[in-house]
Amino acid sequence: MGKDGKAGGKGKGKQAGGGSDEASSKGKGKAGKAADGLGTCTYVKARHVLCEKQGKINEAYKKLQDGWLSNGDKVPPAEFAKIAAEYSECPSGKKGGDLGWFPRGKMAGPFQDVAFNTPVGVTSAPFKSTHGYHIILSEGRKN
Known part of the structure; x- marks a missing residue:
């Protein structure tokens, strides 16, 4: 999965299931995002x-x-991995969809936007990139 250069896409920044909509209602700026x-x-x-x-x-x-998600629960990584192994058409599907740690700038367009704006433990809504349709589970973030 490399840079696709496209912006936009359905579900960008949208949270699914439990948790608040606080992050998805915030603007693009850094103000108000430092705490989380x-x-x-x-x-x-x-x-x-x-x-x-x-x-x-x-x-x-x-x-x-x-x-x-319909119960407001977060998807356990092991269960997300089973869905990825069953449905994903990416080579990472064999590893439960695990992309490991990646830096800002490695993924482009909507994939990076959703990955960096989905709170830890939250599953994104489906969205489109030039590579196809994705669902992301955020597992961690660091500086």
Whole structure:
């Protein structure tokens, strides 16, 4: 997964399931984000599901909703990994969608925006990039 140079995409910055909508209602600026690290960290640890077809990513997301998100729960990384292994068309799917730690600037466009603006432990809503449709689980952030 490299830079795709495109901005925009459905679900950008949108949180799914439990947690507040506080982060998604904030603007792009750094003001107000320092306390939770959103938008200010240098590295993010994430897992993702990548599908070429929107229908397939929606099916994976529905499994996450039915199991956890509709109850306001956070998806456990091990369970997200099972969904990634089953649905993801990215080579990382074999590793449960694990992308490890990556720095700001490595991923471009909507993928980076969503990864760096999704609170730790939260699963993003499906969104589109030039590589296909994604769901991200944020697992950590650091400077």
